[in-house]
Amino acid sequence: MQGMQVWGAMEAGGFEEILYASDPASGLKAVIVLHNTQAGPALGGCRMWNYVSEEEALTDAMKLARGMTYKSAISGLPCGGGKAVIWGDPAKDKSEALFRSFGRVLERMKGRYITGVDLGTTVQDMDFIAMETSHVTDMTGTLGGSGNYTAEMTAYGVYLGIEASLQEAAGSRSLAGKRVAVQGLGKVGYALCRYLRKAGAELLVSDVNPPLTERAVREFGASAVSPGAIYAQDCDVFAPCALGGILNDAVLAQLSCRVVAGAANNQLAGPETAGELQARGILYAPDYAINAGGIIATALELQGRGAEEIRRRVETIGQTLADVYRLARSSGADTAQAADRLAEARLAELAP
Structure with missing residues (x-):
């Protein structure tokens, strides 16, 4: 997107601001997108990825920022939605200088955007950012910076959301004997497998990294499936836990x-996909509603809340999904439309 195309996309999607940052000395190339700050400062992680193009980096940031607005709103959090992406290879382009430069960019934004760990970034990276600004989370010594805490809370929320979805689709939230196909065994996907297996689910797992699949087979008694075959598995629940955009026509078939x-995040290839899933008799749990455990944990820690209170708040995800499904039934909307309506209503309530 260039020139007026960017402004048109901003207007159409309700975006407030796009900020590009460059620092040749450190190699920083970053874009920060603020989608909506009606309810409070924009909250969203800092992603580092080796994008194919500037357009791909911007598109990713915009999709993720909008998702953060809706994720915060549907979860009742006093936060807006934003996202930062740094264009570079996280395996070889990182440096203290790069992240401190990014921290100075955040400091100039004066708290309108608060960032944290995301794909391709680490607690150490947040520590470097924190040398230049206080508008950052997930540093050493915080809950978000402790082990895999944020991923754990995200996985816990997804697990509870799966229970709520089974209640809606099958009349019982029990996972005993249910077959769940998990795509992606990173920190969140792996933790989700642990919750599911403990609840008695039978796991089918896939990841592009074979050692991760082998680990799940060994530790959870899961059945390994090749990445290309995971979609076609006969199962009760398909749990996409890798990159977004995977629910396209080819996969739906x-x-x-x-x-x-x-x-x-951003599982649907397009807005029409949720309706196509519904037409096929498949219940879709809107991604930003079910995967909100991490942002709930971050937002509440920023408010000074402890781990027990955060866990109780994450446990409301099941009820949020039940509300989405009830609205979808009563209105005739698909579940993605129902989630958007619920999020927009809550956003209006939270706006000052």
Whole structure:
């Protein structure tokens, strides 16, 4: 997107601000997108990825920022939505200088955007950012910076959301004997497998990194499936926990499940996909509603809340999804439309 195309996309999507940052000395190339700050400062992680193009980096940031607005709103958090992406290879382009430069960019934004760990960034990276600004989370010594806490809370929320989705689709939230196909075994996907297995689910797992699949087979008694075959597995729940955009026409034609409920952001290839899932008799758990555990944890820690209170708040995700499904039934909307309506209503309530 260039020139007026960017402004048109901003207007159409309700975006407030796009900020580009460059620092040749450190190699920083970043874009920060603020989608909506009606309810409070924009909250959203800092992603570092080796994008194919500037357009791809901007598009990713815009999609993720909008998702953060809706994720915060539907969860009742006094936060807006934003996202930062740094263009570079996280395996070789990182440096203290780069992240401190990014921190200075945040400091100039005066708290309108608060960032944290995301794909391709680490607690150490947040520590470097914190040398230049206080508008950052997930540093050493915080809950978000402790082990895999944020991923754990995200996985816990997804697990509870799967239970709520089974209640809606099958009349019982029990996972005992249910077959769940988990795509992606990173921190969140792996933690989700642990919750599911403890609840008695039978796991089918897939990841592009074979050692992760082997680990899940060994530790959870899961059945390994090749990445290309995971969509067609006969199962009760398909849980996408890798990158977004995977629910396209080709994948929909392969699905053999009652529920799609997972941790990945922006799962739908397009807004019409949720309706197509519904037409196929598949219940879709809107991604930003079910995967909100991490942002709930971050927002509440910023308010000074402790781990027990955060866990109790994450446990409201099941009720949020029940509200979404009830609205979808009563209005005739698909679940993605119902989630948007609920989020927009809550956003209006939270606006000052």
